[in-house]
Structure formats: structure tokens, C-alpha cells
Amino acid sequence: MPIISVPQEFNQDDLYVDLRQVLGSPLFLKCEGFNFAGSVKLKAANEMVTAAEADGVLRPGSVLVESSSGNLGVALSIIAASRGYRFRCVTDSRCNLATRLLMEALGAEVHVVTVPDPETGYLGARLAYVRDVCASDPRFVWLDQYSNANSWKAHHRTTAPAIARRFPELDVLFVGAGTTGTLMGCARWFKEWRPSVRIVAVDAAGSVSFGTPAARRMLPGLGMNVRPPLLDESLVDEVLHVEEADAIRMCHRLARRGFLFGGSTGTVVSGATSWLARRDARDLTAVAIAPDLGERYLETVYQSNWVRDLYGADVLDADELSTGDRAA
Numbered sequence: 001m002p003i004i005s006v007p008q009e010f011n012q013d014d015l016y017v018d019l020r021q022v023l024g025s026p027l028f029l030k031c032e033g034f035n036f037a038g039s040v041k042l043k044a045a046n047e048m049v050t051a052a053e054a055d056g057v058l059r060p061g062s063v064l065v066e067s068s069s070g071n072l073g074v075a076l077s078i079i080a081a082s083r084g085y086r087f088r089c090v091t092d093s094r095c096n097l098a099t100r101l102l103m104e105a106l107g108a109e110v111h112v113v114t115v116p117d118p119e120t121g122y123l124g125a126r127l128a129y130v131r132d133v134c135a136s137d138p139r140f141v142w143l144d145q146y147s148n149a150n151s152w153k154a155h156h157r158t159t160a161p162a163i164a165r166r167f168p169e170l171d172v173l174f175v176g177a178g179t180t181g182t183l184m185g186c187a188r189w190f191k192e193w194r195p196s197v198r199i200v201a202v203d204a205a206g207s208v209s210f211g212t213p214a215a216r217r218m219l220p221g222l223g224m225n226v227r228p229p230l231l232d233e234s235l236v237d238e239v240l241h242v243e244e245a246d247a248i249r250m251c252h253r254l255a256r257r258g259f260l261f262g263g264s265t266g267t268v269v270s271g272a273t274s275w276l277a278r279r280d281a282r283d284l285t286a287v288a289i290a291p292d293l294g295e296r297y298l299e300t301v302y303q304s305n306w307v308r309d310l311y312g313a314d315v316l317d318a319d320e321l322s323t324g325d326r327a328a
Ligand SMILES: Cc1ncc(COP(=O)(O)O)c(C=O)c1O
Pocket: 039, 041, 069, 070, 071, 072, 176, 177, 178, 179, 180, 181, 182, 183, 220, 221, 222, 262, 264, 265, 291, 292
């Protein structure tokens, strides 16, 4: 049993859900939500802050500022509180209320951008605000999760080797793409150490990350309105795009079996199970990464009115949710 003295010291990095019983799909889901930040973003936040301190960029009296759709903001709120920095999180109106309240409870200041930039959307408007703040006061330090190499290095150092240790026979790894820190860290490690493993990126339909046109996206976490600076497409073997309605349906299917995950997990699992269903996957070893858990999505993904208003009345059709093959 670990004993810790700062919150970022604890992270459950070796928990997998075998989805064969749940979905009939030969897929292991690596859970990244069991830490005090509740998400995979604790790793990137910790690595970026530690590196900025070592480089002398972050010093006593510095104020962290970061654009985040929520999870990195929570992770930085925790680390800032633990290390004695002030932190201002810049988010937008799609940020879940629960996530915002969580950051405030941890002592962060939350700035919500409500007007998207006509060309670069909410992200562009958030980044413009961050740049203004940094220009106005030299105490502000922007780690810039979108281009900070320490974000992918965190996964290169921890996530990918942890998966490889647990699954020496791994054939395919499904990773969601937001800033692509998780994807790039894992893809680089496997290309270096286990090049036979197929790296499949899972993106939200309507994201421009891999060169497809922009469209409305309401789930935070995956997808970008600008090309992710960290992304090196040559390290990715395949890209899947998943509709938000399918991601939400998958979240509800998992919840019906007692596994409450966030929207990006629904996206990755939906993409992975469709990919596996198109092949004879019986002998394949497949792993997908679940970035967070579902409690922060109770007012969105798990609210039937929110879902019906955005995606139509039949998205949560009872037949879609039944697993069919469940044992008595
Ligand atoms: C819920 C969730 N899923 C997925 C991601 C994507 O991770 P990455 O930015 O490493 O691509 C994020 C990033 O914030 C997230 O919050």
C-alpha cells in the first residue's frame, strides 16, 4: 500500500478492464483515471511543471496560466496547490461545470471564454487570451500543453513501457488524440522498442488534427480545431474518426455494466471495437487507453436531455444499450 505526501505521487498505472465480458470485444482498457486528478493529464502536468522548475522558468512567485478543456486544468490545479503556485486556467463554455468547480475548490482561478474565434474556434480564443495575459505580466508562465515536448515524454517514460510490460504480446494499441501528447509518447516508444505493434489513433469526427474538415464537437478531451504541434503522423499507422453519438452510446453501454467512463473513453472504445469487428481479431492482443472516468460528465454525456437535444431522440435507443449476450 503506497504512502504519499504530495498528491501527484499516486497514480494507478497498471489497471486494465478486460472488455470481452462487457462488449464481446477482445480489448483491454488501460484505466488512467485513478489518481487525484482523475485523468491521464496528471502525467503531462507533472512532467511539464518539473521540467519548467528544473529549467528555472518556474520560480517561487510565478503564476501558472494554461488553456485547458478541463482535465489538464484539474491536474495543474492539484500540482500548483501542492507546490505553492497560483494558477489561472483558461477554458471555454464546453468545460463541464463539475470540472470548473473542482479547479476552483483546489484554489485555481478559472477564466471561461464564451466567444469563439471565427476561424480558430474556442481554442484560438483561449490561446489569444493566454498570450495577452503573459504579455501583460512577467510573473505568468505558460507551459503550453499543445507544444510542450514534456507532455509526450511523460508517456514515453511511463504509459508505453507500462503497457509493454503488462502485454508483451501486444499487437495493436488504440490511443485517443487531443493535443496528441499521449499518442506521440506511446507511438514513439513502440516504434523504438516494439515496432511490430500497430498504433491506431482515435480522433473525434469534426477534428482537423489529421487533415479532415472541422465540424461541431461538444465532448472535451479529443479533437482539435488546429493541427496539433506535437503530432508526427509518420509514427501513426492508422487513424479512426468516431462520431460523438457513437462515443456517447458506448459510454452508456459501459455504464450499464458498471463502468462509468468519460466521453473520450467512449470515443476510443467505440473506434477500437469497430476496428476489431472488421477483422478476425480472436488471436489479437489489443489495448486501448481510457483517459478519465465518468463522474465529470454526469451533466452532459450521462444526461439524457443533453444527449437528445444535441444528437437526436434515438441516440439512446434502449436496443442500442442492451448487450444482448449477457449471462443471467
Ligand atoms: C478526457 C481526455 N481525453 C483525452 C485527452 C487527450 O489526451 P492528449 O492531450 O494527450 O492527446 C484529454 C486531454 O486533455 C482529455 O482530457
